[in-house]
Amino acid sequence: MQAKKRYLLVLLSCAFLAYCYFGGYRLKSESARLPYENLPTYVDINEQFYDRDLESSPHLRRTGGTQKWASNTVNSNQKCRMETCFDFSKCRGEFKVYIYPQSEESETATILTPSPSYQKVLNVIQESRYYTSDPSQACLFVLGIDTLDRDTLSSDYVRNVPARLQKLRLWNEGRNHVIFNLYSGTWPDYAEDSLGFDPGMAILAKASMSVTNFRPGFDVSIPLFHKNHPEKGGESGFVTTNNFPVSKKYLLAFKGKRYVHGIGSETRNSLYHLHNEKDIVLVTTCRHGKSWKELKDERCDEDNAEYDRYLLCQTQY
Structure with missing residues (x-):
């Protein structure tokens, strides 16, 4: 009988310790959540944490704190x-x-x-x-x-x-x-x-x-337009006569520089996958900048040749 009581006491003690451990961990996890996870869905997150985000920015720390307008909005470009x-x-x-x-x-x-x-x-x-x-x-x-x-x-x-x-x-x-x-x-x-x-x-x-x-x-x-893009396009009545779908040789066309690295590189480096030389013509060149040969990749020679091949046809699309 005494043995049963001892076993029961040990079992209860283990259960209590397990509850304390896992219960405390749960409370700690909930307190570590981002504060906006417990807010109602109609709260504007940007509005709630506007000042907090800006006060933690390196720029405002260098300038000695937050900068606010009289209207209680924050003078931040971003x-x-x-x-x-x-x-x-x-x-x-x-x-x-x-x-x-x-x-x-x-x-x-x-x-x-x-x-x-x-x-x-x-x-x-x-x-x-x-x-x-x-x-x-x-x-x-x-x-x-x-x-x-x-x-x-x-x-x-x-x-x-x-x-x-x-x-x-x-x-x-x-x-x-x-x-x-x-x-x-x-x-x-x-x-x-x-x-x-x-x-x-x-x-x-x-x-x-x-x-x-x-x-x-x-x-x-806004779209990136060429220097030769006309200020005004089409003749009088062109809008009403140019109905969609139009009958043109090319469905999609692009001809421009390809940046091997940096901004825009990921997109333009992938254009050749869509280029089929039929109704979709997407050609690029690596030839720009003073040292483009030092940074060129394995596709540059092929892309440059394809770019030059469409040089005389660029007015058609």
């Missing part, structure tokens, strides 16, 4: 949304767009002429019904300075942009401004975020923007 970085009070009337005069953005008496590509963008805006020459009536502001090509090796690269931006009396840290960009960074890395200046709270209308840097509901993804 966190910008329409409700935090855009002044809707400027858009109460008719929607209008203002383009800065190039003379206002020039540091010297010499006015920098925009590249033909950027001038096309400005021309389209100026000829639209949304353009205004009165900044007090504008909802959006567009720079007269050319920001399309931010490759330091390009002849269209504009220098001293930060200093020029600070001289704009309506810049206001970029709020309600739109910045157009096609290329950023330079050879051989072509880093996406290398504009060479801080866009602040400005909306980026940018080509080849990754999901990492794209700010949903704020930035605008």
Whole structure:
């Protein structure tokens, strides 16, 4: 009888210790969960942890803490949304767009002429019904300075942009401004975020923007257009006569540079898989940059030859 009691006591003790061990582990695991896992589904996670994420950023630690507006929103380029970085009070009337005069953005008496590509963008805006020459009536502001090509090796690269931006009396840290960009960074890395200046709270209308840097509901993804792309296309009545589906030789075509490494390399290095030389023509070349031969891969010679083969046919697709 005494033996049974001892065995029962040992069994109960083991059960109690097991409960304490596994129960404590469960409590510890639940406390280690991310705080937003226990929040109701209707809570905006970005709003709940806005300040916490920014306070932990290296930039704000270097500058001595958080930087907030009077409206209790955080002055952070990466966190910008329409409700935090855009002044809707400027858009109460008719929607209008203002383009800065190039003379206002020039540091010297010499006015920098925009590249033909950027001038096309400005021309389209100026000829639209949304353009205004009165900044007090504008909802959006567009720079007269050319920001399309931010490759330091390009002849269209504009220098001293930060200093020029600070001289704009309506810049206001970029709020309600739109910045157009096609290329950023330079050879051989072509880093996406290398504009060479801080866009602040400005909306980026940018080509080849990754999901990492794209700010949903704020930035605008635009196609990468060629320098020879026409400012206006088609003859009168072309839209109504050019019905879909169209009868063309090529269904899909692309002809351009291939970056062996860095931004854009993963996508363009895979285009040859789709190239069938019939209705899908996707050809690339490794020949760009001063030392492209030092970085070329095993497909470069073949790709370069295929690229040259379609040189005379590029106007057909």
